Amino acid sequence: xxxxxxxxxxxxxxxxxxxxxxxxxxxxxxxxxxxxxxxxxxxxxxxxxxxxxxxxxxxxxxxxxxxxxxxxxxxxxxxxxxxxxxxxxxxxxxxxxxxxxxxxxxxxxxxxxxxxxxxxxxxxxxxxxxxxxxxxxxxxxxxxxxxxxxxxxxxxxxxxxxxxxxxxxxxxxxxxxxxxxxxxxxxxxxxxxxxxxxxxxxxxxxxxxxxxxxxxxxxxxxxxxxxxxxxxxxxxxxxxxxxxxxxxxxxxxxxxxxxxxxxxxxxxxxxx
Numbered sequence: 001x002x003x004x005x006x007x008x009x010x011x012x013x014x015x016x017x018x019x020x021x022x023x024x025x026x027x028x029x030x031x032x033x034x035x036x037x038x039x040x041x042x043x044x045x046x047x048x049x050x051x052x053x054x055x056x057x058x059x060x061x062x063x064x065x066x067x068x069x070x071x072x073x074x075x076x077x078x079x080x081x082x083x084x085x086x087x088x089x090x091x092x093x094x095x096x097x098x099x100x101x102x103x104x105x106x107x108x109x110x111x112x113x114x115x116x117x118x119x120x121x122x123x124x125x126x127x128x129x130x131x132x133x134x135x136x137x138x139x140x141x142x143x144x145x146x147x148x149x150x151x152x153x154x155x156x157x158x159x160x161x162x163x164x165x166x167x168x169x170x171x172x173x174x175x176x177x178x179x180x181x182x183x184x185x186x187x188x189x190x191x192x193x194x195x196x197x198x199x200x201x202x203x204x205x206x207x208x209x210x211x212x213x214x215x216x217x218x219x220x221x222x223x224x225x226x227x228x229x230x231x232x233x234x235x236x237x238x239x240x241x242x243x244x245x246x247x248x249x250x251x252x253x254x255x256x257x258x259x260x261x262x263x264x265x266x267x268x269x270x271x272x
Contacts, residue, residue: 050115051113051114051115051122051124052083052113052114052115053083053111053112053113054081054082054083054088054111054112054113054114055081055082055083055109055110055111055112056079056080056081056107056108056109056110056111056112057080057081057082057087057108057109057144057146057147058078058079058080058108058142058143058144058147059077059078059079059080059105059107059108060077060078060105060139060141060142061075061076061077061078062075062076062078062139062141063075063076064076064091064138064139074093075093076091076092076093076137076139077091077092077093077133078090078091078137078139078142079091079092079121079123079133079137080137080142080144080146080147080150081112081114081121082146083114087146087147087149087150088114088116088121088135088150089135089136089137089139089142089147089150089151090116090120090121090133090134090135090136090137091133091134091136091137091138091139092131092132092133092134107125112124112125113125116135117135118135119134119135120132120133120134120135121133121134121135136154137151138151138155138179139151139179140176140177140178140179140240141179145238145249148237148238149237149238151176152176152236152237152238152240153237155174155176155186155187156174156176156187156236156237158186158187159174159187159208160174162208164189165189165206165208165209165210166210167206167210167211167212168189168206168210169191171191172189172190172191172204172206173189173190173191173234173236174187174188174189174190174236175187175188175189175190175205175236175239175240175241176239176240176241177240177241178240178241178242178243179240185207185208185213185241186208187208188205188206188207188208188213188241189205189206189207189208189210190203190204190205190216191203191204191205192204192218192231192234192244193231194220194229194230194231195220198220198229199219199220199271200217200218200219200220200255200271201217201218201219201220201228201231201244201252202215202216202217202262203215203216203217203218203244205241215262216241216242216254217254217255217257217259218244218252218253218254218255219252219253219254219255219271219272220271221252221253221271222246222250222251222252222253223250223251223252223253224250226250228246228252233246233247233248234246234247235247235249242254253271255271255272256272257269257271257272
């Protein structure tokens with residue numbers, strides 16, 4: 001009786017000891033793994049360690065909130081760099097950097113030392129303190145095509161990942177907004193086609209949520225007068241609302257003729 005009654009007690013005690021030992025082992029393994037991870041350098045940190053010479057292609061100050069900015073709104077400084085065959089854009093706010101961004105345009109065309117990761121760019125020059133700016137920009141007025149494409153690339157990625165509203169046709173494509181207006185739209189849905197007389201390109205557009213945003217009109221010719229016979233050659237990376245660029249780099253001529261309910265006020269007037 002004594003032996004049979006004590007065996008279960010010993011079993012329960014040994015079972016509890018076994019569980020406690022297992023928990024301690026698991027805890028030690030977890031701590032070791034955590035310590036190993038904490039000393040493993042992240043990819044973004046390795047990417048940003050060394051400086052390299054890059055050309056400042058363009059730099060400009062602008063109001064990122066568009067025409068809806070208050071009188072006390074702080075400007076942002078937009079930058080575009082070329083590092084080998086790579087183009088990087090970024091921007092910083094003046095209230096964070098004070099005089100660091102003053103006369104930064106004077107460095108355009110010069111080489112600066114930069115390092116970067118996915119979120120930030122560090123800029124170093126001999127006569128200025130090192131600046132840290134945010135990688136990426138919404139500045140729409142870069143003149144260099146590579147800079148424009150780098151601004152538009154993440155915007156189009158957001159559009160591609162968005163659910164297309166039911167009111168937007170399947171063949172409509174996304175174009176970045178112009179950055180103008182009180183509340184600039186990130187992108188629009190566009191559908192462009194030659195008019196019946198083959199002299200005008202009509203572009204219907206929709207807001208991101210599918211609401212109609214009216215139409216934009218273009219002459220079926222480029223700014224230098226070359227005829228355009230199709231709209232399938234548009235370059236969405238270089239185009240934006242109100243400015244359509246062909247893959248050749250040519251820009252479509254906007255049609256400034258007055259219309260009422262999409263009908264020309266002066267039907268005989270040439271596209272201009």
